Amino acid sequence: MGTGRAFDEIWGYGGPESPRPEFAALSQWVADTPQAELHRRQQSAEATFRQLGITFAVYGDSDASERIIPFDIVPRIFLHDEWMRLSEGLVQRVEAINAFLQDIYGERRILKEGLIPPELILNNAQFRPEVAGIRPPHGIWAHICGIDLVRTGPDEFWVLEDNARTPSGVSYMLENREAMIRLCPELFRSFRVAAVDSYSDMLRETMCSVTPDARGGQPVCVVLTPGHFNSAYYEHSFLADTMGVELVEPADLIVDDDVVYMQTIAGRVKVDVIYRRIDDDFLDPLVFRPDSLLGVPGIIAAYRAGNVALINAPGNGIADDKAIYSYMPEIVRFYSGAEAKLPNVETWRCREPQALKYVLDHLDEVVVKLVDGSGGYGMLVGPTASKAEIEAFRAALIAEPHRYIAQPTLALSTVPTMVESGLAPRHVDFRPFVLTGADGVRVVPGGLTRVALKEGSLVVNSSQGGGTKDSFVLLPEGRRSQSQVQL
Amino acid sequence: MRMLSRTAAALYWLGRYVERADFTARLVEATVRLDALSARPAGEAAWASALSVTYNEEAFAATRQTVSQQPVARFLTLDMTHPGSIIRCLEQARNNARAVRTALTREAWTAVNRLWLLFAHRSSPGGAASTLNLVEGVMAEARGFEGAVHRMMRNEATLLIQLGAAIERADNTARLLDVKYHLLLPEGERVGGVVDRDQWTTILQTVSAVTAYRWLYSDGLTPANVIDLLVSRPELPRSLAACVEEVVEQLNSLAKRTGLQGEADRMARARIARMQKTRSHEVIVSGLHEYLEAFIRENAMLDAAIARQFRFI
Numbered sequence: 152m153g154t155g156r157a158f159d160e161i162w163g164y165g166g167p168e169s170p171r172p173e174f175a176a177l178s179q180w181v182a183d184t185p186q187a188e189l190h191r192r193q194q195s196a197e198a199t200f201r202q203l204g205i206t207f208a209v210y211g212d213s214d215a216s217e218r219i220i221p222f223d224i225v226p227r228i229f230l231h232d233e234w235m236r237l238s239e240g241l242v243q244r245v246e247a248i249n250a251f252l253q254d255i256y257g258e259r260r261i262l263k264e265g266l267i268p269p270e271l272i273l274n275n276a277q278f279r280p281e282v283a284g285i286r287p288p289h290g291i292w293a294h295i296c297g298i299d300l301v302r303t304g305p306d307e308f309w310v311l312e313d314n315a316r317t318p319s320g321v322s323y324m325l326e327n328r329e330a331m332i333r334l335c336p337e338l339f340r341s342f343r344v345a346a347v348d349s350y351s352d353m354l355r356e357t358m359c360s361v362t363p364d365a366r367g368g369q370p371v372c373v374v375l376t377p378g379h380f381n382s383a384y385y386e387h388s389f390l391a392d393t394m395g396v397e398l399v400e401p402a403d404l405i406v407d408d409d410v411v412y413m414q415t416i417a418g419r420v421k422v423d424v425i426y427r428r429i430d431d432d433f434l435d436p437l438v439f440r441p442d443s444l445l446g447v448p449g450i451i452a453a454y455r456a457g458n459v460a461l462i463n464a465p466g467n468g469i470a471d472d473k474a475i476y477s478y479m480p481e482i483v484r485f486y487s488g489a490e491a492k493l494p495n496v497e498t499w500r501c502r503e504p505q506a507l508k509y510v511l512d513h514l515d516e517v518v519v520k521l522v523d524g525s526g527g528y529g530m531l532v533g534p535t536a537s538k539a540e541i542e543a544f545r546a547a548l549i550a551e552p553h554r555y556i557a558q559p560t561l562a563l564s565t566v567p568t569m570v571e572s573g574l575a576p577r578h579v580d581f582r583p584f585v586l587t588g589a590d591g592v593r594v595v596p597g598g599l600t601r602v603a604l605k606e607g608s609l610v611v612n613s614s615q616g617g618g619t620k621d622s623f624v625l626l627p628e629g630r631r632s633q634s635q636v637q638l
Numbered sequence: 639m640r641m642l643s644r645t646a647a648a649l650y651w652l653g654r655y656v657e658r659a660d661f662t663a664r665l666v667e668a669t670v671r672l673d674a675l676s677a678r679p680a681g682e683a684a685w686a687s688a689l690s691v692t693y694n695e696e697a698f699a700a701t702r703q704t705v706s707q708q709p710v711a712r713f714l715t716l717d718m719t720h721p722g723s724i725i726r727c728l729e730q731a732r733n734n735a736r737a738v739r740t741a742l743t744r745e746a747w748t749a750v751n752r753l754w755l756l757f758a759h760r761s762s763p764g765g766a767a768s769t770l771n772l773v774e775g776v777m778a779e780a781r782g783f784e785g786a787v788h789r790m791m792r793n794e795a796t797l798l799i800q801l802g803a804a805i806e807r808a809d810n811t812a813r814l815l816d817v818k819y820h821l822l823l824p825e826g827e828r829v830g831g832v833v834d835r836d837q838w839t840t841i842l843q844t845v846s847a848v849t850a851y852r853w854l855y856s857d858g859l860t861p862a863n864v865i866d867l868l869v870s871r872p873e874l875p876r877s878l879a880a881c882v883e884e885v886v887e888q889l890n891s892l893a894k895r896t897g898l899q900g901e902a903d904r905m906a907r908a909r910i911a912r913m914q915k916t917r918s919h920e921v922i923v924s925g926l927h928e929y930l931e932a933f934i935r936e937n938a939m940l941d942a943a944i945a946r947q948f949r950f951i
Contacts, residue, residue: 400644
């Protein structure tokens with residue numbers, strides 16, 4: 152699969168003997184530290200995660216009660232300049248996503264201009280007519296975005312997908328950094344790494360900045376979780392804890408006269424901003440699914456009345472849709488007036504006959520995805536699939552072409568990773584987190600690096616056996632390193 | 639920022655369940671020692687009373703197993719089919735703790751998690767020595783949890799956990815004394831034969847008072863002194879007097895912090911006033927069983943009053 156070696160972010164194209172000069176120190180560290188010691192530290196990190204209960208349940212796996220996501224101790228590193236260029240592209244993209252959402256739930260200028268087939272949006276299951284006409288505080292819909300990126304060369308980044316609903320993984324980013332500081336402090340002397348522990352403060356500021364309560368004073372902010380049976384519960388509680396805000400479940404909230412209250416031992420307290428980690432479908436039985444037991448009846452009415460801010464706004468799922476993703480270059484151009492600094496991966500929309508024909512002719516070369524899929528499920532990776540899998544997908548594509556997009560198999564970058572035989576390159580992707588508040592758009596200096604632990608595999612999702620690594624963003628030369636505060 | 643009603647309930651019950659697990663572990667330990675390690679195996683009576691103390695007589699009878707060490711020890715430690723086993727208590731404790739992670743420190747949460755992990759993959763407590771290891775593990779980790787709670791900020795969260803533990807502890811001690819005394823029915827002041835002595839020592843062992851007893855009473859092992867110690871002596875942390883005092887202190891502290899006072903405070907203060915006027919020998923004369931039964935009932939009413947006062951949901 153592919154010709155020649157993939158780009159290794161530490162070793163470049165030459166292998167362990169000739170690392171990229173900026174990362175010689177990391178290569179040296181790996182060479183100097185005995186394998187057994189690296190393994191021991193890795194196991195120590197995983198033991199900590201287990202003790203902390205940073206576990207998740209894999210849906211559909213009857214056997215797995217709780218697992219931790221495997222952690223690999225060798226970090227990937229971004230140079231400062233690389234990061235600055237990446238950030239500019241991310242800010243531009245997220246601003247466009249927010250403008251897009253406000254537009255399609257408002258004036259729909261982009262549809263009137265004929266840039267996107269209207270049925271792609273208006274008939275989309277993720278488009279929520281129930282929130283059309285609502286203007287959330289400051290017109291911000293996607294306060295927290297996770298933009299999934301892949302890299303194919305030193306300066307070649309591609310956006311793989313946009314996550315504007317409830318992007319997860321922040322707690323892994325933070326806990327991985329904490330583990331690295333504890334277990335490999337020497338690396339933080341060799342490299343001046345930007346701190347990520349400001350994420351919670353940044354998020355809290357973002358939340359406070361969009362409070363609808365104009366009276367001033369401290370807004371009441373909460374994190375709304377479905378409960379501790381949810382696979383991402385650890386992250387919900389972690390974020391509430393580090394932000395210093397209350398973690399609430401649906402049972403704790405009550406809506407009266409279009410105002411949201413939480414039930415405390417002293418009586419009801421008005422809530423201003425809710426970081427909700429409940430899907431749109433289940434959020435309000437009076438508006439969305441009536442059978443939802445996880446919702447807060449009346450919360451959308453309170454939102455529409457402007458009495459509460461919801462982060463992220465209901466209705467963002469349309470921006471996650473992979474068919475819409477394929478129009479992102481046009482979307483960025485329309486709202487920013489400029490070309491996208493961060494390119495999309497080339498995407499064939501199978502609903503288009505030409506594209507479908509190409510895909511069917513090259514099934515063993517491409518990656519095929521459901522437009523409304525997630526977690527790496529329902530995906531075909533042509534080059535590693537069996538004949539049977541390919542034929543099954545061929546049938547599915549012919550039956551319902553509009554449900555699929557396809558992309559070329561990219562030679563994703565690799566990062567040295569601990570495997571049984573020592574250190575070996577494994578493919579990675581990257582999810583940085585971008586926050587948008589009334590005070591502007593900010594990119595957290597770090598992110599979630601996911602690594603495909605199986606040799607040659609391109610599937611990095613945790614639900615399918617992937618692992619994570621820490622992601623260093625280097626400070627500019629000459630700047631003193633910030634203190635890495637223990638969380 | 640006001641605590642959520644649901645959080646308050648979960649913290650209170652976290653305290654109760656860890657205390658319940660710890661008490662059950664102590665009881666199993668004391669009974670194993672009595673049964674397996676003493677020269678005169680105490681057999682059925684000892685294990686039957688252990689079931690009775692923990693309100694598990696009926697549930698065990700429904701399993702149709704014989705009342706002897708292996709089945710009862712397993713029933714009380716690892717059996718998943720009834721709510722009274724240690725593993726079920728720890729599961730409840732952990733679920734409650736998990737539901738209110740943000741109210742606990744990392745240390746407190748990992749202590750609860752460690753308690754629960756003790757039981758992962760265990761299906762049988764094994765023989766006497768192995769059972770002792772298991773329950774000693776529970777007791778050690780429960781102490782770890784208690785320690786972690788003491789190191790947390792003194793606030794509504796810690797007060798509620800400790801309040802739940804104190805209410806549970808009072809119920810446990812009263813029940814222990816009621817069942818054992820009722821079974822033993824001593825005649826006269828001095829303890830009778832060697833079997834009785836072992837049974838009374840089991841009571842003291844369950845509340846970690848074997849040595850304390852010797853320091854406080856110089857006239858040997860008598861039922862009257864045991865009752866005095868467990869009912870009236872606030873020096874012993876597991877006595878009814880100590881629990882009653884603790885509950886009043888915690889409710890006072892909660893009132894200071896939250897401004898919330900009510901029926902629960904009134905009941906707790908009335909209870910301690912009555913207790914301070916009570917002499918243990920009067921209790922024996924007028925009927926220990928009746929006294930303890932009334933105490934247990936009143937304790938349950940206080941539990942309900944606390945739930946109402948703090949709006950538990």
